[in-house]
Amino acid sequence: MKILTLLALAAAAATASVPAAAQFAKAEDAIKYRQSSFSVLGHHFGRLGAMVNGKVAFDAKAAQENADIVAMMAKLPAAGFGAGTDHGAPTKAKPEIWTEQAKFKEHADKMETETAKLAVAARTGHLDTLKAAFGDAAKTCKACHDAYRNK
């Protein structure tokens, strides 16, 4: 029950938080920014994944650190998808991102919410709790990649 409350609070916090409004001089800067953010996010998510999948021994402290980074990084890339940033540098971003903005934002918000829950789950120190939250967060990655990222 305590965990559920924490999860609910985390979800609320994630939804309420406004990403630092990022402004970019050129589209290529925005593209580099979002790619860099995703790259760092993906690295730390992958480290959690290694623990969740038993490839690396579970280390509660490391899990918490990685999950905190993931949750913070998840707030960043959205700012790099502003108008006019569909081209300007090599990008796998599909044009639908800019024609279905409300839907794309739903995906971004969902990522924020689930990664915030992931950070709370990691804080419990329980691998099973982490596993469940990791799975939920991974689903949001996949859903958005399937819809909005070219192979």
Add this chain to the structure above:
Amino acid sequence: MKILTLLALAAAAATASVPAAAQFAKAEDAIKYRQSSFSVLGHHFGRLGAMVNGKVAFDAKAAQENADIVAMMAKLPAAGFGAGTDHGAPTKAKPEIWTEQAKFKEHADKMETETAKLAVAARTGHLDTLKAAFGDAAKTCKACHDAYRNK
């Protein structure tokens, strides 16, 4: 006095914090990771710089958000400079990083300390306090770039 105490606490916290131990399958992954981290860090530091230099109106909330991101990002790149990551992908990192590890670590620690202070300074909501902390943090960027980054 309260600010000084906060600054001291922030500095202590930065020194005490251990970056999430990052492991990389290949040197190029480590290089990409550290470059991505620096890229995100630099973007948000630049946004603070625009306020500090009067190019953008001071917005205390935005300053705080950006400074928090800077402080967190500053903890990350060090993990990407492990043994054997001096080559493997295009990099401006000088070989001295790996032959002067203690000195390089001092620079990395200094960046963490000063960016943690920056985040505390931003929290005061005072532009002058932010300016001073920004200047100190910028010096740590420059010192390390001068010593360890090729043009």
